Amino acid sequence: MLRRTSEQWLALFDQHKSSGLTQTEFAKQHGIDPSYFSLRKRQLLAWQQDDNHGFVELTPNGILFCQPMVLKKRDVQLHLPAGTDAVWLATLLKAMSL
Structure with missing residues (x-):
């Protein structure tokens, strides 16, 4: 499995947003398990949100x-x-x- 940095994941999430594809379609096109894509998105966005406070x-x-x-x-x-x-x-x- 390809290891990605947090910045690379966030860039992928932005690409997905502008792609017009479903999350599942986008993940499969990039060779990522859709469940893992969803998990990383939840994790990173939660951490990013937490980092804005405290x-x-x-x-x-x-x-x-x-x-x-x-x-x-x-x-x-x-x-x-x-x-x-x-x-x-x-x-x-x-x-x-x-």
Whole structure:
């Protein structure tokens, strides 16, 4: 199976929208199982929608967080201890967004 990035999937969804084909027809023409196409569409659009809420830009300057933190995204939780470096956290969040 061909691995696609999130950006490639979103481009495919745009192509489907302008194609005039049903989702099933479009998926089959591109060699994608229609059920998987539907699943990826739901997942990525849900994640994209979630990303528009709840995060703010972090501009760290060598700050250490004094309190333990829990970052939550859907069903994933990341527990960070007190003393976590803000620069490290910003680097982690940036890497996760790619």
